[in-house]
Amino acid sequence: MQNVVLVIHLILSVSLIGIVLLQRSEGGGLGIGGGGNNSGGGRPKAAPLAKVTWIVAVAFLITSITLTIIAAQNSVGSSVTDGFTAPESETLELPKSLEGNLLPPSASDEPALPPKAE
Secondary structure (H helix, E strand, C coil), X not given: CHHHHHHHHHHHHHHHHHHHHHCCCCCCHXXXXXXXXXXXXXXXXXXXHHHHHHHHHHHHHHHHHHHHHHHHHXXXXXXXXXXXXXXXXXXXXXXXXXXXCCCCCCHHHCCCCCCCCC
């Protein structure tokens, strides 16, 4: 299911890029470009290619959300680190002299200060 939606998503993304590149620039972005003379005051009627762009864009968003939902359902209760285990040969062992001495030194373990010279 995820692979089918992913293939559809990729087809939609490539077609959306192609459709946008085929359209004529309407200008108006930062005051540059050759915008058409729109003396009527209202918006011009949408071209058929613009309608197709909207349809493909909405389908692209739907497949994006669908892929997110599928990925979230597949990852419930698992983590990337679940697949990693330490090999038996690389486990570290403490030297015998440190096995019973894992606590920090207490106040009674402090070294004696040297006597003050008067």
